């Protein structure tokens with residue numbers, strides 16, 4: 397079996413919203429870091445995040461990356477998580493038009509089968525809370 | 527390092543290929559076209575060069591050719607000189623420029639060539655754009671479905687939200703740069719467009735449309751640097767590099783505190799201005815990294831030409847057109863002249879050299895004395911700012 401080309405090693409962190417926190421200055425990170433960007437400490441402690449937050453910016457992508465998924469277009473967002481860090485991701489197709497400041501929660505979705513391995517691939521997306 | 531220990535560096539020769547879809551030319555052909563033009567311009571023999579720095583982002587991915595440093599040295603028949611390729615995404619050319627500058631300034635080498643090249647059209651547009659996506663974070667941006675235009679679209683949307691920037695103002699960047707490119711025989715596009723054409727073009731990543739994006743281009747650009755004290759042996763109009771600075775920032779866009787500005791560019795600009803002992807208002811002509819129209823608006827703010835939130839209106843009002851307050855992207859920029867990624871940072875310097883020498887046929891800025899280049903990699907993870915001045 398071939399190796400998938402996407403970085404499956406980060407899946408458990410991505411799909412479960414596990415970030416980490418600096419044990420010295422308490423800055424929270426998602427994705428995890430091994431060195432604190434603010435104070436340089438390497439004492440980092442895992443921390444599960446809620447995945448809830450608000451939209452900081454958004455775009456509708458009309459030309460998806462090669463072989464990305466079956467959709468012709470979808471919304472991409474940067475979300476400011478309630479615990480502090482900002483992360484980019486995509487929105488589930490709920491029919492609600494995004495706007496800056498709208499609240500979102502995480503939503504796990506099956507993306508498609510990985511083209512190399514045939515294994516299902518999941519993505520943690522965001523869903524607008526009406 | 528103490529700047530007083532550095533030698534002054536001058537550019538004494540430049541060469542450029544026609545940018546665009548160059549179905550007639552391979553990677554190697556582009557290199558010789560720009561390289562030979564550069565030797566002729568400098569009145570120098572290829573055997574005079576003693577080191578080579580090549581800027582190239584993705585030759586392996588786009589043409590399956592690696593080891594481009596040696597390829598260029600071989601193609602141009604240099605004399606077994608140290609040759610290497612540097613990769614810094616869309617800032618690879620600017621990085622090669624700065625490496626060449628440091629090699630001469632430090633006293634390590636005396637006649638150094640910097641050459642940028644990218645052959646992009648041997649693969650499909652979608653393969654090329656997937657390759658360019660690697661300028662961002664592969665597993666936390668591209669794999670999640672966020673394309674490169676998508677990253678700049680996120681910046682644009684937030685800029686619109688925070689400063690009221692409009693789609694018409696972004697379109698004005700494209701209109702200006704297409705008008706400049708029309709006067710540049712090396713440019714990818716020779717097509718005058720209107721605000722309406724730009725606004726009505728196909729949506730790529732809302733709010734960015736086709737005409738907000740730079741194209742996929744082939745091309746190469748090259749220049750030769752020597753210690754300023756030797757420059758008059760080769761030219762009557764040496765161009766002095768009076769400032770050169772580079773900075774980095776987070777790989778991922780979402781990690782930055784403010785996505786309406788590129789911090790690495792602000793840091794590089796501040797350092798370059800202080801090295802050159804000038805202020806933004808002293809600059810007559812600038813080539814800035816307009817990979818997307820919003821990027822030129824942000825560049826004008828980061829470079830200190832305008833206060834935050836004021837550049838878009840000024841550009842729309844014509845402030846930065848040919849012979850405006852500051853003439854910006856007289857080559858046509860990445861938008862109009864094209865964006866063969868590794869060549870762009872060198873091409874920017876070539877255009878400024880022509881402007882400062884008074885050789886920018888058909889698009890000459892009158893009395894241009896001080897020029898600036900601004901080259902960005904990824905969504906702002908690398909930035910390089912150089913300041914060039916006439917030697918007289």
Ligand SMILES: CC(C)(COP(=O)(O)OP(=O)(O)OC[C@H]1O[C@@H](n2cnc3c(N)ncnc32)[C@H](O)[C@@H]1OP(=O)(O)O)[C@@H](O)C(=O)NCCC(=O)NCCS
Pocket residue numbers: 459616651652655658674675730736737739740741742817865904
């Ligand atoms: C915008 C983009 C997706 C367009 O690709 P595309 O839709 O496949 O376009 P095509 O190559 O099929 O070209 C279709 C037409 O549009 C024109 N065109 C392509 N890109 C263009 C652009 N950026 N501006 C204006 N016209 C463009 C082509 O010349 C062609 O015209 P024709 O039909 O008259 O021959 C692609 O150019 C792109 O991704 N650009 C961004 C590149 C990038 O990210 N660079 C790195 C930045 S640092």
Ligand SMILES: [Zn+2]
Pocket residue numbers: 418419420421422423432433434435436437
């Ligand atoms: Zn810390």
